[in-house]
Amino acid sequence: MQISSQKGSTSFADLMLLGKTTMKNLEIIAFVLLLIGGLNWGLIAAFNYNLVTTMLGDGSNATRVVYGLVGLCALYEAYKMMKKRTTA
DSSP states (O other), X not given: OBSOSSTTOOBXXXXXXXXXXXXXXXXXXXXXHXXXXXXXXXXXXXXXXOHHHHHHOTTOHHHHHHHHHHHHHHHHHHHHHHHHHHHO
């Protein structure tokens, strides 16, 4: 199935491959952010040291964005796990 008839057009298979690559990249980003969040919580528990606030500032918008992204990645990973559990 061709998206357009112009030269250099993208086929449906190419779009599906692009989608798989994009999802793989999203999963890598989610994993890295969850790793950062987990290590940060470990540092807080062990040494009362918050790496994220040390690097980005206490209460800054950047800190809130990082914490928000870590939370969204956790929800994404939980969704993937539940979806895999129901399809297996």
